[in-house]
Amino acid sequence: MKEQVQKTFEALFALEDIREVLREALPTGLDPDEEQAVREGVARVRAILDDLEAGTGTPAVTKIAGTLDIRNREEAYINIQPIQAAGRLTLEARKALIAYGDGYSTCDACRKPFRLDKITKPSIAAFHEDLAKFVNMDVARVVPGARRGFQAVASTLVSKGDPVIVSALAHYTEFLAVEEAGGVVKEVPISKENLVTPDAVAEKIEEVIRETGKNPALAMFDHVDYQFGNLHDVAGIAKVVHQYDIPFLYNGAYTVGVMPVDGKAIGADFVVGSGHKSMASVAPSGVLATTDEWAPKVLRTTAMVGDVTNRKFGIKEVEMLGCTLMGGTLLSMMASFPAVKERVNHWDEEVKKSNYFIDALLAIEGSKVLSEYPRKHTLTKVDTTGSFDAVAATHKRRGFFLSDELSKRGIVGEFAGATRTWKLNTFGLSWKKIRYLAEAFQEIATKYNLNVKPRTGSA
Amino acid sequence: MKEQVQKTFEALFALEDIREVLREALPTGLDPDEEQAVREGVARVRAILDDLEAGTGTPAVTKIAGTLDIRNREEAYINIQPIQAAGRLTLEARKALIAYGDGYSTCDACRKPFRLDKITKPSIAAFHEDLAKFVNMDVARVVPGARRGFQAVASTLVSKGDPVIVSALAHYTEFLAVEEAGGVVKEVPISKENLVTPDAVAEKIEEVIRETGKNPALAMFDHVDYQFGNLHDVAGIAKVVHQYDIPFLYNGAYTVGVMPVDGKAIGADFVVGSGHKSMASVAPSGVLATTDEWAPKVLRTTAMVGDVTNRKFGIKEVEMLGCTLMGGTLLSMMASFPAVKERVNHWDEEVKKSNYFIDALLAIEGSKVLSEYPRKHTLTKVDTTGSFDAVAATHKRRGFFLSDELSKRGIVGEFAGATRTWKLNTFGLSWKKIRYLAEAFQEIATKYNLNVKPRTGSA
Numbered sequence: 005m006k007e008q009v010q011k012t013f014e015a016l017f018a019l020e021d022i023r024e025v026l027r028e029a030l031p032t033g034l035d036p037d038e039e040q041a042v043r044e045g046v047a048r049v050r051a052i053l054d055d056l057e058a059g060t061g062t063p064a065v066t067k068i069a070g071t072l073d074i075r076n077r078e079e080a081y082i083n084i085q086p087i088q089a090a091g092r093l094t095l096e097a098r099k100a101l102i103a104y105g106d107g108y109s110t111c112d113a114c115r116k117p118f119r120l121d122k123i124t125k126p127s128i129a130a131f132h133e134d135l136a137k138f139v140n141m142d143v144a145r146v147v148p149g150a151r152r153g154f155q156a157v158a159s160t161l162v163s164k165g166d167p168v169i170v171s172a173l174a175h176y177t178e179f180l181a182v183e184e185a186g187g188v189v190k191e192v193p194i195s196k197e198n199l200v201t202p203d204a205v206a207e208k209i210e211e212v213i214r215e216t217g218k219n220p221a222l223a224m225f226d227h228v229d230y231q232f233g234n235l236h237d238v239a240g241i242a243k244v245v246h247q248y249d250i251p252f253l254y255n256g257a258y259t260v261g262v263m264p265v266d267g268k269a270i271g272a273d274f275v276v277g278s279g280h281k282s283m284a285s286v287a288p289s290g291v292l293a294t295t296d297e298w299a300p301k302v303l304r305t306t307a308m309v310g311d312v313t314n315r316k317f318g319i320k321e322v323e324m325l326g327c328t329l330m331g332g333t334l335l336s337m338m339a340s341f342p343a344v345k346e347r348v349n350h351w352d353e354e355v356k357k358s359n360y361f362i363d364a365l366l367a368i369e370g371s372k373v374l375s376e377y378p379r380k381h382t383l384t385k386v387d388t389t390g391s392f393d394a395v396a397a398t399h400k401r402r403g404f405f406l407s408d409e410l411s412k413r414g415i416v417g418e419f420a421g422a423t424r425t426w427k428l429n430t431f432g433l434s435w436k437k438i439r440y441l442a443e444a445f446q447e448i449a450t451k452y453n454l455n456v457k458p459r460t461g462s463a
Numbered sequence: 464m465k466e467q468v469q470k471t472f473e474a475l476f477a478l479e480d481i482r483e484v485l486r487e488a489l490p491t492g493l494d495p496d497e498e499q500a501v502r503e504g505v506a507r508v509r510a511i512l513d514d515l516e517a518g519t520g521t522p523a524v525t526k527i528a529g530t531l532d533i534r535n536r537e538e539a540y541i542n543i544q545p546i547q548a549a550g551r552l553t554l555e556a557r558k559a560l561i562a563y564g565d566g567y568s569t570c571d572a573c574r575k576p577f578r579l580d581k582i583t584k585p586s587i588a589a590f591h592e593d594l595a596k597f598v599n600m601d602v603a604r605v606v607p608g609a610r611r612g613f614q615a616v617a618s619t620l621v622s623k624g625d626p627v628i629v630s631a632l633a634h635y636t637e638f639l640a641v642e643e644a645g646g647v648v649k650e651v652p653i654s655k656e657n658l659v660t661p662d663a664v665a666e667k668i669e670e671v672i673r674e675t676g677k678n679p680a681l682a683m684f685d686h687v688d689y690q691f692g693n694l695h696d697v698a699g700i701a702k703v704v705h706q707y708d709i710p711f712l713y714n715g716a717y718t719v720g721v722m723p724v725d726g727k728a729i730g731a732d733f734v735v736g737s738g739h740k741s742m743a744s745v746a747p748s749g750v751l752a753t754t755d756e757w758a759p760k761v762l763r764t765t766a767m768v769g770d771v772t773n774r775k776f777g778i779k780e781v782e783m784l785g786c787t788l789m790g791g792t793l794l795s796m797m798a799s800f801p802a803v804k805e806r807v808n809h810w811d812e813e814v815k816k817s818n819y820f821i822d823a824l825l826a827i828e829g830s831k832v833l834s835e836y837p838r839k840h841t842l843t844k845v846d847t848t849g850s851f852d853a854v855a856a857t858h859k860r861r862g863f864f865l866s867d868e869l870s871k872r873g874i875v876g877e878f879a880g881a882t883r884t885w886k887l888n889t890f891g892l893s894w895k896k897i898r899y900l901a902e903a904f905q906e907i908a909t910k911y912n913l914n915v916k917p918r919t920g921s922a
Contacts, residue, residue, distance in 0.1 A: 005492045008501070009485055015508070016478050017558050022515070023471050024554045026464075026538045030899050031873020033464045042467070046516045049474070050509065056481070057505045068562060069555035069798040072585050075562045077571060079485045091566020091790075095483045096528035098564055099476045103527060103534045105560050105795065107550020107739035107746055112536060112875075126531050148607035148747050151784040159643060172769065176776040180784045183767045184618060191771035280566035280790055286745065287566055287790030288607050308642045310631065312650035317635040325610040325639045331550075331739055331746030333792065336564065339528040414490020416571075440489050 005414075009079040010063050011056035017065055018049045077416055082437050085417030086383055087230075089431035090262050090282040093336060097284055100339035101332050109331045117319040120327035120334070121145060131338050138345060139260055139275045141267040141293035145303065145321075146279075146329045146337065150257045153276035153292035154181035156323035157253050158222060160302045162187035166221035167212045169250065171200040171236070173229035175257065187221060197376060198232050200225065202240035209248050223250045227265070228258035232375040233383030233427075242271030251298065257281050258383060260291065261344050262431060263351040273298050279333065284340035289333040347432075357438045358382040358430050364442030369455035370394065374425060382431040393423040395452040406448070413444040464873075468538040469522050470515035476524055477508045536875055541896050544876030545842055546689075548890035549721050549741040552795060556743055559798035560791050568790045576778040579786035579793070580604060590797050597804060598719055598734045600726040600752035604762065604780075605738070605788045605796065609716045612735035612751035613640035615782035616712050617681060619761045621646035625680035626671045628709065630659045630695070632688035634716065646680060656835060657691050659684065661699035668707050682709045686724070687717035691834040692842030692886075701730035710757065716740050717842060719750065720803050721890060722810040732757050738792065743799035748792040806891075816897045817841040817889050823901030828914035829853060833884060841890040852882040854911040865907070872903045 022045035029038050055061030068074065077083050078092050093101070104110070104126075113125040121132045136144035147153045154177060162168055164186035170178050172191040182189050192200055192208040205223070212220055223245040227238045242252045253274040259265050260277025261284070267275040279289025294302055303321045310316075320326040329337070358379045365371050370390025373379075392406050399405040403421040410418055419426045430438060446456045481504035488497050514520030527533065536542050537551050552560070563569070563585075572584040580591045595603035606612045613636060621627055623645035629637050631650040641648050651659055651667040664682070671679055682704040686697045701711045712733040718724050719736025720743070726734040738748025753761055762780045769775075779785040788796070817838045824830050829849025832838075851865050858864040862880040869877055878885045889897060905915045 005485070005488065005490060008493075009482075012478060012482050012485060013562065016475060016482075016561050019471060019475050019478065020554055020557050020561070023468075023475075023538060023557070026468055026471060028893060029464065030895060031464060031540055032899075034467075043516060046512050049512060053505050053508060057502060068558045069801055072559055072562070072794065072798060075565075075568055075571070078565060079482060081490055085567075085571070087570065088565065088567045093564045093566070095479055098479050098482070098561070099527045100531055101560055101564050101791070102475050102479070102557070103472065103531070105552050105557055105745055106534075106537060106547065107552070107744065108544075108547045109534055109746075111546065112534070112544070148611070148787075149784075149789075152607070155784060172771045174769075176765075176774075176779055177785055179767045179769070179774075179776060180765055180779060180781050183765055184781050184784070189767055189769065191769045193771050285566065286564055287569075287792065288747070288788055306635075306639055306642055308638045308648055310633075310638070310648065310650045312631045312652050315635075315638075317638060320635055320639060322639050322643050325608075325614060325643070326636055328607075329747055330608075332560070332795075333746065335531065336791075339531060342528055434487060436489060440491075 015052040081416045083417040084428040086427040086429045089429035091280040094340040094343045097336040097340040100335040104335035105332045139267045142296045143299045144293040147290045149288035150278040150290040151177035158185040162221045169220045169223040200236045202244045206244045224253040226255040233381040234376045235380040285337040286333045367457040368449040383429045387425045389424045396423040409448045474511040540875045542876040543887040545886040545888045548888035550739040553799040553802045556795040556799040559794045563794035564791045598726045601755040602758045603752040606749045608747035609737040609749040610636035617644040621680045628682040659695045661703045665703045683712040685714040692840040693835045694839040744796040745792045826916040827908040842888045848883045855882040868907045
């Protein structure tokens with residue numbers, strides 16, 4: 005298997021070598037030396053294909069640019085890394101990236117008014133409209149990561165000393181966006197089920213108003229948090245937040261692109277999503293969507309005038325700093341988008357697979373799940389202190405024994421060395437892989453004399 | 464030629480199809496269906512290679528993800544687009560992108576303290592050190608475009624109402640970064656040679672202090688401006704700026720990655736560069752480098768503490784919003800870096816080629832160059848009002864006649880329809896292409912009965 009992966013990369017690279025010859029050639033055609041180089045290149049690809057087909061051959065290329073390993077974790081392994089699952093590129097995104105990797109590749113046909121989201125070739129303007137519809141909001145922009153969406157909103161709405169309501173499970177980038185704007189985060193405590201409840205949000209807002217004498221400038225809540233992958237009642241929270249006239253930012257870093265998201269139904273004033281986390285896109289990428297009410301504020305255009313030249317750049321949006329994703333990042337989002345739109349319709353199946361695996365893990369005596377259960381998401385925090393960590397206690401490799409065993413079975417992405425509480429994500433794995441994964445964990449348990457309860461029910 | 468380009472893309476895509484089969488397979492190996500799919504895929508690639516070698520065949524794939532054209536402007540054409548030249552990917556960057564396109568591809572081995580620039584596998588930490596050395600500064604960070612570097616600095620140093628000194632040729636993103644921070648740009652007038660002089664900067668600072676009663680919070684100057692590609696005396700400007708205790712931001716969007724830049728010799732407090740504009744990298748990418756004096760301010764780590772959880776994310780830098788380029792963008796920068804470091808040593812040759820082409824254009828009677836001449840850069844603003852625009856006046860395609868003629872000769876990147884003042888960039892074109900380009904323009908001139916003076920001197 006690894007041989008075939010290696011030879012596929014080598015063939016791709018050898019074709020890039022040929023492409024480089026074409027890039028150096030005149031548009032009128034190849035000169036004899038270049039023709040010779042292409043012939044040799046083709047011969048090299050053919051030889052690699054022979055190996056690829058036969059599963060033979062030794063690695064001929066092991067480094068890129070002399071120092072970088074060939075990353076093969078999605079080809080040669082099953083990857084359960086908690087943040088990588090929904091950001092792996094689709095086939096079409098990889099093709100788009102091959103064609104549109106060059107710096108400003110989006111700008112071939114940039115015409116007046118010279119703004120990324122207005123470009124029609126490639127169909128960037130239409131994509132922006134689709135993106136807004138996808139999360140059921142009025143307007144959307146692409147941004148370099150969800151965090152840059154938080155930043156744009158916080159920078160617009162939050163002034164020095166303003167309190168901003170977040171959850172006790174808020175992602176650190178929300179903290180930073182608030183801090184960068186000069187605000188102060190105020191955390192809503194979570195319930196003993198590790199959930200944020202609308203009541204707790206109301207209480208916190210009351211408390212903040214009492215203590216600071218200020219109405220919070222903004223509330224930011226994660227539909228699914230990064231710590232447990234729990235699903236929070238964002239619609240209920242938005243309702244409470246709006247009762248205090250606080251704008252509501254919906255953090256969909258773990259939802260937009262994997263499950264259906266309806267911003268209007270939720271009552272979101274802003275929907276932020278992550279391209280590299282959940283939309284099968286190159287990093288840094290993401291989306292900031294908003295309503296017609298808020299767009300003029302957060303997407304306000306520049307009012308600055310040059311005092312000498314009287315220059316104005318009126319169409320450029322201040323918080324976007326003009327154009328955002330001018331190349332491969334955006335094209336990867338666009339190329340993945342049809343598949344992403346389709347995959348959210350199969351979210352139930354993803355949740356089923358998540359539960360299937362977690363059930364198999366729970367069948368290993370001593371294992372627990374710290375996330376809500378049954379699972380409503382594919383990101384899960386587990387606690388194997390009573391199972392694998394007991395093995396680690398006496399194993400000469402300590403916690404790394406589990407990594408070793410998983411790696412032997414072609415599984416990666418667990419936090420190396422961790423056998424107590426750790427996170428994993430099964431998003432996008434086929435049933436075949438899910439079953440393999442479940443069996444692998446149980447096999448390792450059995451090997452180390454942990455009890456495995458027989459599976460009940462069907463799947 | 465175009466057939467070979469097309470078939471190269473088709474072969475690359477067909478290999479990605481095979482790769483997708485491998486991605487879907489279990490790590491233990493291919494099942495019979497998958498084996499069959501790989502065999503068929505290999506057969507398809509072989510057939511494409513036959514066409515590639517022979518220069519035969521008709522396009523079998525014309526769209527990516529159903530809607531996106533295959534972008535072949537760097538393979539099938541000579542591209543003189545003003546902002547794209549130095550951002551086209553190197554061969555190694557394209558390979559890195561193939562291997563590292565997936566979302567969070569940089570994060571496989573992220574360990575404590577969990578920050579992008581500390582990751583050692585791939586060698587991101589070492590790259591950051593090299594990057595600082597490359598521009599002779601103390602510390603460097605990667606950012607999503609030069610504009611995000613301006614933003615980080617402005618957000619740190621500029622308060623509401625603060626004046627910021629820029630040039631009358633300043634890029635619009637400098638305006639936006641200042642506006643986003645609440646400041647006001649104050650432009651330094653340019654000389655009749657379209658240059659910013661240290662004296663004019665001193666005068667402007669005096670004027671601003673007189674009028675606002677405030678010392679400017681920051682000065683931002685482009686070493687090479689985007690309008691003319693002129694080279695400004697940034698060292699002289701930095702000296703003046705420092706006499707007023709104003710921090711100096713060096714905008715190297717058109718220099719870092721194409722010509723040698725020595726931040727310390729210039730006297731820069733901040734050096735900002737663009738990955739997708741001048742470092743052969745995927746957008747959005749860039750670099751912000753600074754001194755040991757300024758790093759604690761602009762790269763300050765978060766001080767925010769969760770009021771309920773007492774959570775702190777002490778290692779994360781506020782203005783960076785934590786990690787910045789977590790995937791293919793960064794890897795493309797890293798993979799291009801050895802070539803980029805090398806190419807700045809050949810800047811003289813790039814300038815020679817720029818002048819060779821401009822001389823050929825000037826030989827067409829009625830043509831002018833609006834940039835400083837002889838050229839010191841590869842980005843040039845020309846004025847063909849007296850030559851090609853005279854033809855356009857009576858041509859039924861108006862200004863588009865020039866685009867048509869260039870396109871026929873495999874040249875793209877001029878601003879379509881523009882025949883008066885327009886910009887072009889010859890960076891990275893081989894002598895062979897430069898000569899071809901020069902001949903093409905003169906050939907078009909001759910065809911339309913414009914006088915072309917014979918070349919004098921040698922090249």
